[in-house]
Amino acid sequence: MTTAASQSHDCTVLFADLAGSTQLYERIGDAVAFKLIEQCLQGIRCEILKCGGRVVKHTGDGLMAVFHDANDAPDAAIRIHNVVQDLPRASGQKLAVRVAFHTGTVIQSKDDVFGDTVNVAARLLELASPGRAITSAETVRQLKAEWRTLLHPLQSRSLRGVSRLTALFELVCESAGDLTVVQSVKFDAEDSTELRLKFRSRSLILNTQIPSARLGRAPSSDVRVSDTRASREHAYIELRGDKFVLVDRSSNGTFVTIDDEREFVLSHEEVVLRKWGHLALGRSCVDSTDVIDFICL
Numbered sequence: 001m002t003t004a005a006s007q008s009h010d011c012t013v014l015f016a017d018l019a020g021s022t023q024l025y026e027r028i029g030d031a032v033a034f035k036l037i038e039q040c041l042q043g044i045r046c047e048i049l050k051c052g053g054r055v056v057k058h059t060g061d062g063l064m065a066v067f068h069d070a071n072d073a074p075d076a077a078i079r080i081h082n083v084v085q086d087l088p089r090a091s092g093q094k095l096a097v098r099v100a101f102h103t104g105t106v107i108q109s110k111d112d113v114f115g116d117t118v119n120v121a122a123r124l125l126e127l128a129s130p131g132r133a134i135t136s137a138e139t140v141r142q143l144k145a146e147w148r149t150l151l152h153p154l155q156s157r158s159l160r161g162v163s164r165l166t167a168l169f170e171l172v173c174e175s176a177g178d179l180t181v182v183q184s185v186k187f188d189a190e191d192s193t194e195l196r197l198k199f200r201s202r203s204l205i206l207n208t209q210i211p212s213a214r215l216g217r218a219p220s221s222d223v224r225v226s227d228t229r230a231s232r233e234h235a236y237i238e239l240r241g242d243k244f245v246l247v248d249r250s251s252n253g254t255f256v257t258i259d260d261e262r263e264f265v266l267s268h269e270e271v272v273l274r275k276w277g278h279l280a281l282g283r284s285c286v287d288s289t290d291v292i293d294f295i296c297l
Contacts, residue, residue: 006109012070012139013113013121014053014101016044016080017062019130019269024095037061040084040095047079056113062097064121066106066113070142073101074150074171077133096130103139120166123159127168129245129270137167155211155238170240194297195237195244195273199223199290205297211239215281215292216250225290229282235266237273237294244273244296252282 018040025033041063045055051072053065067073077099084097102124104117120136128134140148154168194207204222206213213222216234225234231250238245248254248266257263258277263285276295280288 006107008105008107008115010103010105011113011117012067012073012101012103012142013106013118014048014065014067014073014076014099015059015062015121015125016065016077016097016099017059017125018084019096019098021061021095036087036095040087040097043083043087044080044097047083048076051076051079056111064118067101070101070103070139071144071147073103073135073139074133074143074147077101077171081131081133098125098128098130099133100124100128100135101133101139102136103142120159120162123162124166124168126160126249127157127247129240131172133171135169135171137169140169154240157212160233193239193242193244195239196295196297197223197237198293198295199225206237206239206244208239213237215254215279223292225281225292227280227282227288227290230290231282234281235279245270246273246279250282254282255280255284255288257285 018037021037024036044063048055048065051067052069053067053072053076056064056066067076080097080099084095087095100121102117102121104120106113106115106117124134124136135151140151151169151171154170156165156167159166194205197204197206197213204213214233214236215221215223216232217225217230218232229252231252234250235246235248235254238247246254246256246266247270248268253265253267255263255265256271256277256279258273259275273294274296278285279292279294280290285291
C-alpha cells in the first residue's frame with residue numbers, strides 16, 4: 001500500500017486482554033459482567049492515553065494501542081495492571097490482564113495499523129500470563145537502561161505464523177497497595193526445579209536446559225498423543241522462574257488432576273503444576289487412553 005492514505009512508520013504496538021472474562025459472564029451474568037468489563041477497559045484506555053499512547057481498536061475483551069516512544073509501553077503496562085487490580089472482586093473473582101508489546105514498522109491506513117509488527121505483538125499476547133507483560137528483543141533495544149534492567153529473558157520461541165525464532169522478555173508487574181513493584185526474577189542453577197513427564201513408555205525431564213514441551217497431535221509435539229479430541233497444538237508446559245506452567249491453547253480443553261485433588265478443565269488458561277498429577281488432552285483422565293503423568297522433582 002503506497003497511497004497517500006497509507007503510510008509506514010515505526011512504533012510500539014501494545015495488546016492488552018482481560019483474563020477470566022468468559023468465566024465472569026458465566027458466574028455473574030451478562031449485564032453485570034459487561035458493566036464491569038467496560039469499566040475495566042475504560043480504565044485501561046485512560047492509562048494508555050496518560051502514557052502518550054493511542055488506542056487503535058477493541059479486540060474482544062481487550063484492545064490494541066500504539067506508542068511513538070517504546071519507553072512508554074512498559075510504563076503503560078504497569079499502569080494497566082494497577083488499574084485492573086484496583087477494581088473490586090466480582091463474585092469472588094479478581095480480574096487480571098495480560099499485556100504484550102512489540103516494536104517495528106507498521107502500515108497506517110486511516111486510524112488503523114497493519115503489518116508484521118502487529119502480528120508479532122498479537123502472538124506475544126498468547127504467551128503472556130495474567131499480571132505479566134511480554135515483549136521482544138526489538139523493543140528491548142529501544143528501551144532506556146532503567147527499563148532494560150527490569151526485564152528478564154525467557155526462552156526464545158517460534159511464534160504461530162512467524163517463521164523466525166523470537167527472543168522474549170518478561171516484565172513482572174506486582175501491585176501492593178499504591179506501590180507497584182517491578183522486578184527481574186533470577187534463580188540459581190543449583191536451586192532450579194525439574195519436572196518429569198511420563199507418557200506411555202517415554203519420560204521427558206524439563207529443567208533450565210530443556211525449559212518447555214509442546215503437547216498435542218502434531219508431529220512436532222514433544223509429547224504426541226493420538227486422541228482425536230486433542231488439538232494438533234493443544235498445550236505447552238514451560239519453566240517460568242522456579243515454576244512450571246501448563247498453558248492450554250486447545251478447542252476441547254486440558255483435563256488436569258494435581259495431587260489427588262478434584263479434576264478440573266483448563267480452557268485457554270494456565271495453571272502452575274505442583275507436586276504430581278495427571279493430564280489428558282481433550283477428555284477426562286478417567287476416559288482417556290493418552291494420560292500424561294507429571295511429577296515435580
